[in-house]
Amino acid sequence: MQESYYELTISVSSHHELFSDFLADTIPVGFEETENGFIVRSEDDLQTIAWGVEQFAQALSKALSLNIECECKQQKLKASDWVKEYQQSIKPIEIDKFYIHPTWDEPSTEHINIEIDPALAFGTGHHPTTASSLRAISKYVKENDRVIDVGSGSGILGVGAIKLGASVDACDTDPVSVENTLENAKLNGVEFNRVWEGSCSLANDQYDVVVANIVADVLTFIAKDLKAALKDSGVLILSGILDKYEDKVIKYYKDMKVVQRIAQEEWVTIVLQKENA
Ligand SMILES: C[S@@+](CC[C@H](N)C(=O)[O-])C[C@H]1O[C@@H](n2cnc3c(N)ncnc32)[C@H](O)[C@@H]1O
Numbered sequence: 001m002q003e004s005y006y007e008l009t010i011s012v013s014s015h016h017e018l019f020s021d022f023l024a025d026t027i028p029v030g031f032e033e034t035e036n037g038f039i040v041r042s043e044d045d046l047q048t049i050a051w052g053v054e055q056f057a058q059a060l061s062k063a064l065s066l067n068i069e070c071e072c073k074q075q076k077l078k079a080s081d082w083v084k085e086y087q088q089s090i091k092p093i094e095i096d097k098f099y100i101h102p103t104w105d106e107p108s109t110e111h112i113n114i115e116i117d118p119a120l121a122f123g124t125g126h127h128p129t130t131a132s133s134l135r136a137i138s139k140y141v142k143e144n145d146r147v148i149d150v151g152s153g154s155g156i157l158g159v160g161a162i163k164l165g166a167s168v169d170a171c172d173t174d175p176v177s178v179e180n181t182l183e184n185a186k187l188n189g190v191e192f193n194r195v196w197e198g199s200c201s202l203a204n205d206q207y208d209v210v211v212a213n214i215v216a217d218v219l220t221f222i223a224k225d226l227k228a229a230l231k232d233s234g235v236l237i238l239s240g241i242l243d244k245y246e247d248k249v250i251k252y253y254k255d256m257k258v259v260q261r262i263a264q265e266e267w268v269t270i271v272l273q274k275e276n277a
Pocket residue numbers: 122123124125129130133150151152153154155156157171172173174177198199200213214215218222240
């Protein structure tokens with residue numbers, strides 16, 4: 001990593017969108033949009049870009065017969081180790097039976113450890129929806145259970161269930177998440193029974209525990225599939241629900257009984273069973 005980098009701050013008095021299009025079309029690096037302009041950062045000197053932006057502002061002012069003010073200021077800044085700073089911000093977290101720790105931290109001797117590489121994907125256990133799903137898994141998943149993690153993301157929930165002795169399938173509509181699920185399983189020295197790209201409509205089994213930490217709307221769209229994947233005695237864990245949408249989601253599961261509700265911040269996780277279970 002270089003010891004310093006250049007930061008170009010561009011302020012424009014109007015026509016923000018046209019400047020944004022110009023930058024997107026002409027500069028080889030990304031940029032940040034601010035309230036009155038843009039910030040460009042690069043390890044290379046950005047004077048040429050500053051010159052180009054000023055020329056564009058002049059041409060635009062002329063074409064529109066307006067006075068569009070544009071100021072470009074470049075500074076050379078000392079680079080800090082962003083990766084290290086980010087890593088230090090991710091702390092291990094204890095969730096009931098589980099201890100979720102980044103690869104660079106020591107495991108616990110008293111918990112079931114889940115190792116995570118936060119560079120991989122969503123799902124470090126720090127988000128309330130993941131944390132409360134893990135609480136529910138900790139309580140309801142038993143040894144030899146068949147479990148499916150629908151919307152597996154990093155695979156953290158499925159990995160937790162495998163470590164409790166379950167045989168676990170996982171699926172996600174996002175191919176990158178599918179890869180991350182497999183990578184995190186490897187990192188934790190465990191194996192999923194089956195992992196696929198897509199949703200639980202492609203499951204060819206019924207499960208003792210179905211867990212889906214997705215958003216409220218999706219939980220309503222796939223309600224039928226989630227219920228079909230559940231054994232009669234099974235437990236369905238729904239998470240990713242903002243409390244304001246809880247009633248809306250529950251309407252799609254009114255043939256089931258709520259056996260537990262876990263609220264954390266503005267999020268709720270609902271645990272359901274079939275009425276006759
Ligand atoms: C909020 S993340 C949860 C990740 C992980 N299970 C956790 O608890 O941290 C939701 C995941 O659901 C996936 N997803 C969205 N819609 C889906 C669907 N219909 N079926 C399966 N997965 C879906 C997304 O790609 C995303 O990876």
